[in-house]
Amino acid sequence: MSEDVLEKLKAGIRRFHEEVYTPKAEEYRLAASRPQRPHTLIVACADSRVDVESITSSGPGEVFVTRNVGNLVPPYSGTPGGVTAVIEYAVTALGVKHLVVCGHSDCGAMKALLKPHSTEDMPAVDHWLHHGRAALKIVESTARPAEGESEKLARLTEVNVLAQLVHMKTHPSVAGAWAGGQLTISGWVYDIASGTVRIARDGQRTFEPVTATAGIGA
Template sequence: MQDIIEGFLKFQREVFPARSALFKRLASSQHPGVLFVTCSDSRVVPELLTQREPGDMFVIRNAGNIVPSYGPEPGGVSATVEYAVAVLGVRDIVICGHSDCGAMTAISSCMDLDKLPAVDAWLRHADAAKAVNAAHSHATPQARLNALVRDNVEAQLANIRTHPSVAVALSQGRLNLHGWVYDIEKGAIDALDGSTSPPQFVSLGEHPDVRAVRTRADDAARPERASQTG
C-alpha cells in the first residue's frame, strides 16, 4: 500500500502541476466519446492500452467484462450504460475481453464455485457464451478458453443491445459497437468484424476500421460498411 501512496504523492508533486490546465477543464465537466467495458483484471488498463487522457473514456470494469441484459431491476452496470449513452452521448462502445481471463477460465474448466456464490451468480450472465462454446469442439483446453473469451465478447455485445438507451442510439445511427480481445503477452488486439458472415475476429492493427456494429451516421456513409446497419 505504501507504493500506492508514494505514487499519489509523486502525481501530486510532479504530474498534476504539469497537467493543471487539463484538470481545470475536467473539474466541472466531462465529455468522453467512448464507453469502454472491460475486465477488472489488474493486467488490463484501458487508458494505457489506448493511450487516452483523463476524460476521454467512460469505463466499466467487472469480472468477465459482463453487461447483463436489461431487466426489471437494473443494476450498476445498466445504470452506467444508460448514463453514458443517454446523458454523456458516447459515440462508441467497446467491450474488451482478454487472454487468461479468470472469469472465463472458471466457466471453461467447470470450476466449483459453491464457495463463491456471488461470482457464480454473476457468471450466469455469460451463459449464452458458455452454450455456444460447448456446442463446438476444441483441440485443447487452452483452445476452448481462447474461444470462450471471444464467445463472451459476442454474447455481451448482444446483451448490451437489449438496453433501451443503446437500442435507441443504434436506431438513430449515432452509435458504433466494438468487440475486442486483448492479448496480454503480445500486446495485440483482435477485433470483431461484424460485416462478415459469420462475424470474425481480425487483427485491429491490420484492420483499424473494423466494427462489430456500425450504425453511426458519419460511418454508415462509407460504401464498404454501408450494409452494416445493426
C-alpha cells in the same frame, strides 16, 4: 503487511502527481472546469492487469469505463443494476458515440466458466457468471477436434465478447441510439503478454488486429 501495501499506493500517488499530472496540469484543470464528455463507454474486466486508459492512450474525460468480473453485460430486464445504470447514463446523459466490450487473455472468469466447480465457495461470483453461460454453451456445442484447454479458453473469450454485445443491444438506451445511427459498437480482445488488441466491429464474427499502421487489420 497491509501498511506496506498502503505505502506502495502512496508512493504511486506521488509518482502520478510528479510524472503524469504535473506535465499535463492544464489538461486536468480544463477537464475539472467543464462537464465530462467522453466519446466512448468501455465495459472491461476487473482484472488488475487490464488498464483500459493506458491501452487506449486516453486522457481525463475521454473514456467512460465500467469494470466487472468477466466484462459481462446483463441483458436488460427492467431490474436496476450497476452495469445497466452505467450504460443508461453513458448513452442518455453523456451521449457517448461508441460502445466497447473488452475481453482479455488469461481471463479468470472465462476459466471459471470452463471449470464451474472453481467458484463453489464464491456464490456471488458463480451467480454473476451466469451472464456468460450462453457463450459457454456455444463453445461447447461447436467443440473442435483435439482442441486444447488454451485454445478453448481463447475461443470462449472471443465468443463471450460477442455475446455481451448482443446483450448490450437489449438495453433500450442502446437500442434507440444504435437504430438512430448515433452509436456504434465493437468488441475487443486484449492480449496481456503482447500488449496487442484485436477488434470485431458490430456484425463481424472475427477479430482483426490493430497494427502499427492506421486502421483495423491494416
